[in-house]
Amino acid sequence: MYSIAIVWLRRDLRLTDHAALLAAALRSDRLVLAFVLDPVLLRGPRVGAPIVQFFFDSLRVLRDELRAAGSDLALLEGDFGEQLADLARHVEAQAVFYNLDYDPAMRARDERVTVRLRAAGLAVHDSVDHVYAAAGDVVQQSGKPYTVFTPYRRRWLAAYEAGPRAPFDSLAAARGKLLPANAVGRTLAVPKPETYGLPSSARFPAGGLREAQRLLDAFVADRIDGYLDRRNLPAVDGTSGLSPHLRAGTIGIRTCITTAMRARAMRPQGARANIDGWIGELIWRDFYQGLLVQFPRVAHEPFIEAGKSLEYARDDAGYAAWCAGRTGFPIVDAAMIQLNTTGWMHNRLRMIVASFLTKHLLIDYRAGERYFEQHLADADLAANNGGWQWSASIGTDAAPYFRIFNPTLQGRTFDPDGAFVRAMLPALRNVPDKYVHEPAAMPPLIASAAGFVLGRDYPAPIVDHAAARVRAIEVYGTALKRR
Numbered sequence: 001m002y003s004i005a006i007v008w009l010r011r012d013l014r015l016t017d018h019a020a021l022l023a024a025a026l027r028s029d030r031l032v033l034a035f036v037l038d039p040v041l042l043r044g045p046r047v048g049a050p051i052v053q054f055f056f057d058s059l060r061v062l063r064d065e066l067r068a069a070g071s072d073l074a075l076l077e078g079d080f081g082e083q084l085a086d087l088a089r090h091v092e093a094q095a096v097f098y099n100l101d102y103d104p105a106m107r108a109r110d111e112r113v114t115v116r117l118r119a120a121g122l123a124v125h126d127s128v129d130h131v132y133a134a135a136g137d138v139v140q141q142s143g144k145p146y147t148v149f150t151p152y153r154r155r156w157l158a159a160y161e162a163g164p165r166a167p168f169d170s171l172a173a174a175r176g177k178l179l180p181a182n183a184v185g186r187t188l189a190v191p192k193p194e195t196y197g198l199p200s201s202a203r204f205p206a207g208g209l210r211e212a213q214r215l216l217d218a219f220v221a222d223r224i225d226g227y228l229d230r231r232n233l234p235a236v237d238g239t240s241g242l243s244p245h246l247r248a249g250t251i252g253i254r255t256c257i258t259t260a261m262r263a264r265a266m267r268p269q270g271a272r273a274n275i276d277g278w279i280g281e282l283i284w285r286d287f288y289q290g291l292l293v294q295f296p297r298v299a300h301e302p303f304i305e306a307g308k309s310l311e312y313a314r315d316d317a318g319y320a321a322w323c324a325g326r327t328g329f330p331i332v333d334a335a336m337i338q339l340n341t342t343g344w345m346h347n348r349l350r351m352i353v354a355s356f357l358t359k360h361l362l363i364d365y366r367a368g369e370r371y372f373e374q375h376l377a378d379a380d381l382a383a384n385n386g387g388w389q390w391s392a393s394i395g396t397d398a399a400p401y402f403r404i405f406n407p408t409l410q411g412r413t414f415d416p417d418g419a420f421v422r423a424m425l426p427a428l429r430n431v432p433d434k435y436v437h438e439p440a441a442m443p444p445l446i447a448s449a450a451g452f453v454l455g456r457d458y459p460a461p462i463v464d465h466a467a468a469r470v471r472a473i474e475v476y477g478t479a480l481k482r483r
């Protein structure tokens, strides 16, 4: 038993359903929770304003909760090992507990920090928390990892049936053990994104553990039963909006799974498909996290070997148009405006814009992956890399290379009355429904009645869909048929 332990928070900004907090509470008399700001990461290319604002919001809420319990968050800045060792000296802690992070760069960091902390005489303990099933838990009978989702999901569900994992009772275990605020010592105020040269916006997703619980409760009470019908419609609030929360850990994955499974158990057999669909998405999340552990090379190269020989185009103008939402394809442009202004993008749209960048423009998926990383509040290496490699047909269980979304048809199917594109692209507000996903096809008389001039109000398409499709099938076919 330790007399005092530190719980080092990272992507787990909550108090309930928290593996490391529970482990620390069971093995220690007193606890202090710490978060270390890394100025190099915060000023570097791997993070953007929405995720930084989200983390800062969430730290503020967490601090409020700790203060309400008479304690405080030890908020530090600088080198992780030095800061934690200093805190340990100050509070006379003997151990540091943390939850594992599967990002290869973060794992390397954790190994370095662990060496430093052990050199300072501290015990270091890690826990599995961020995923429901740890990477090695759901594997084939041979022990090999799954690289195809459907059998993975089947095995994941069988493991669930065999022994569901309830949310960790961490808050109850830690209550009464938190160090009083005056013993926590030096602690910083939660900064603003501007401190690190990043803008804030009221349109970015709101962080915090209370908001996460509110979103989960509202989704399960009101919308989960319509999930399959509505999840592909960007104009509709059909999904949970929990992705930034699951990324920052303001809600625990066991809490989400348990809540959904409880709701499922209350439905008759024939009325469970929607909940199963949503649980399936949470299983995708585990699947991609596991892949990153089992195949860390996917962080920088295609999972499919043959994908390495793909001949990408150098198209700086095309890339700039894609980033700015100026491709002339309304659904693509509206999606990019959603990303650029709100820090989030609907899943159907992520698939459409990723297909457009990698197939229509033949641009390396890594450019799109990086752009998403810098602009999403939920930016997560495993899910982002998995989504991009899937869209570019070079990942595990990926979309076939000859499946090339027609952006105009995608728009008509999933935004039939153009409500979403009109909301994001005011220039299309008066364009009739029939042309809202293809303004370039509008006859001159109708365009002039709508007061719309192509090229002035909205760009002409930067590529011809049919020609781009033929080119993509040729280039991808040449590389991937070599498998």
Ligand SMILES: Cc1cc2nc3c(=O)[nH]c(=O)nc-3n(C[C@H](O)[C@H](O)[C@H](O)COP(=O)(O)OP(=O)(O)OC[C@H]3O[C@@H](n4cnc5c(N)ncnc54)[C@H](O)[C@@H]3O)c2cc1C
Pocket (backbone or CB within 6 Å): 231, 239, 240, 241, 242, 243, 244, 246, 247, 278, 281, 282, 284, 285, 288, 345, 346, 347, 348, 350, 351, 354, 372, 376, 378, 379, 380, 381, 383, 384, 385, 386, 387, 388, 391
């Ligand atoms: C190119 C591309 C890039 C993506 N990048 C990310 C990313 O950086 N971070 C991220 O969290 N998701 C990413 N996704 C997956 C998905 O788009 C988002 O998780 C989803 O849009 C989040 O909205 P929601 O919380 O309302 O989802 P819901 O539909 O409510 O789903 C519930 C949860 O399941 C998980 N989930 C859903 N779909 C997926 C998926 N395909 N893969 C993995 N987990 C999933 C998320 O944690 C999500 O919050 C990406 C998808 C694509 C195609």
